[in-house]
Amino acid sequence: MLPPLRLVGADILRGAEIRQRSVAIEAGRITKGPLPAADFSGHFVLPGIVDLHADYSAPPCAELGASIRASAARAAAAGITTQWLAHGWSWEGGSRSPARAQAWLAAMAQARHLPIDLRPKLLADSHLIDDDGALLAAVRKYRIGLVSFANVAAGVIEMARSQPEALSQRAKALGTTPATLAAGAARALSRSRDVPRHLCKLADAFDPMGVVYASHGDPNAERREFHSMLGARIAECPACYGAASAARAMGNPVLVAAPGREPSLPGLPGAFDLAEAKLVDMLVSAAHPENMAQSAFRLADEALADLPLAWAMLSERPAELMGLVDRGTLDYGRRADLVIICQRTRRIEATIAAGRLAFATPEAKGRINAAFPRDMVTAPGFCGIAAQ
Numbered sequence: 001m002l003p004p005l006r007l008v009g010a011d012i013l014r015g016a017e018i019r020q021r022s023v024a025i026e027a028g029r030i031t032k033g034p035l036p037a038a039d040f041s042g043h044f045v046l047p048g049i050v051d052l053h054a055d056y057s058a059p060p061c062a063e064l065g066a067s068i069r070a071s072a073a074r075a076a077a078a079g080i081t082t083q084w085l086a087h088g089w090s091w092e093g094g095s096r097s098p099a100r101a102q103a104w105l106a107a108m109a110q111a112r113h114l115p116i117d118l119r120p121k122l123l124a125d126s127h128l129i130d131d132d133g134a135l136l137a138a139v140r141k142y143r144i145g146l147v148s149f150a151n152v153a154a155g156v157i158e159m160a161r162s163q164p165e166a167l168s169q170r171a172k173a174l175g176t177t178p179a180t181l182a183a184g185a186a187r188a189l190s191r192s193r194d195v196p197r198h199l200c201k202l203a204d205a206f207d208p209m210g211v212v213y214a215s216h217g218d219p220n221a222e223r224r225e226f227h228s229m230l231g232a233r234i235a236e237c238p239a240c241y242g243a244a245s246a247a248r249a250m251g252n253p254v255l256v257a258a259p260g261r262e263p264s265l266p267g268l269p270g271a272f273d274l275a276e277a278k279l280v281d282m283l284v285s286a287a288h289p290e291n292m293a294q295s296a297f298r299l300a301d302e303a304l305a306d307l308p309l310a311w312a313m314l315s316e317r318p319a320e321l322m323g324l325v326d327r328g329t330l331d332y333g334r335r336a337d338l339v340i341i342c343q344r345t346r347r348i349e350a351t352i353a354a355g356r357l358a359f360a361t362p363e364a365k366g367r368i369n370a371a372f373p374r375d376m377v378t379a380p381g382f383c384g385i386a387a388q
Contacts, residue, residue, distance in 0.1 A: 009041030025336035028355030038371040047315040048081025048337030053284035064107035072114040076358035078289035079339035084121040094174030105142045115358035125152045127188035150216040156185035203231045221246035244279040257286035258295035275304045
């Protein structure tokens with residue numbers, strides 16, 4: 001936990017405006033007062049990122065505790081202070097099997113001293129019909145607050161048709177063969193008639209538990225409408241304009257993966273395509289947490305949104321969607337979740353989560369240390385940061 005501290009000289013995002021102000025933190029909260037001042041001139045101080053979907057990926061042989069800590073550290077370095085880390089719950093088996101997911105959930109529940117607020121999420125295959133009892137038991141036991149439904153089988157069949165190399169890589173990661181994976185997808189799709197009843201049962205159980213549920217990768221407007229009628233009113237990573245447009249027409253928030261520098265895939269609209277069409281409400285990290293902050297700056301650079309609005313897609317809006325009233329902005333009394341970014345390089349210099357230094361470069365540590373007397377800085381245990 002950082003000692004009482006005031007960040008001065010930086011441009012602060014507060015009240016939908018970026019102005020040169022100071023922001024004070026004490027006991028893990030945003031506060032006021034004449035506290036020791038750390039000079040962050042030439043930097044932005046922005047609310048910590050709230051990420052509603054990050055893909056958990058690790059080799060099947062990976063030690064779960066170590067991989068979870070690595071995921072949290074990677075998120076902290078990307079400016080993320082709250083993250084829902086998603087594990088597959090699929091008929092595919094291997095690292096996406098329900099058994100592996102259960103072991104991962106147990107490891108998540110035991111994880112301690114993580115740098116950020118890391119929460120479990122399940123990416124549940126809509127065609128895994130006979131496992132709804134185990135899924136509901138896991139959601140109850142581990143108090144999972146967010147679940148996404150995805151038609152994994154349809155994606156595997158499309159890979160087999162048009163991307164055989166991608167199918168081979170997926171099969172290898174799961175410890176199976178492309179032929180076995182494709183056959184499993186065909187069997188799953190043969191039960192499509194049972195899917196509506198299956199999802200309705202899950203939705204009826206989720207509602208009284210307060211679980212928020214979404215659909216992932218809707219392929220068309222009809223599928224988005226179907227999921228919305230079930231109660232899955234979040235459109236996560238829609239696969240076409242039609243699905244995103246249908247979500248917007250129904251008042252469903254649209255979550256899109258924050259892109260890197262690579263162009264969008266043919267036929268698959270990217271975040272900037274959808275933003276230009278006014279069809280993006282929030283960004284998620286998916287497989288690339290490092291893209292989050294840079295995507296907000298690119299939205300501003302390309303005049304698709306000013307920086308306060310673009311950053312709200314990463315912080316305030318997702319916090320509101322999940323009912324996290326204590327974070328998402330730098331208002332007084334909120335959790336001290338914030339990210340410090342160099343304006344010249346746009347590099348993340350520090351991430352503070354609930355008043356704790358989750359990530360910092362040597363330069364940022366030096367600026368914080370400079371706010372205090374040297375004998376305090378060199379005392380054992382000071383701030384958890386070493387003088388550098």
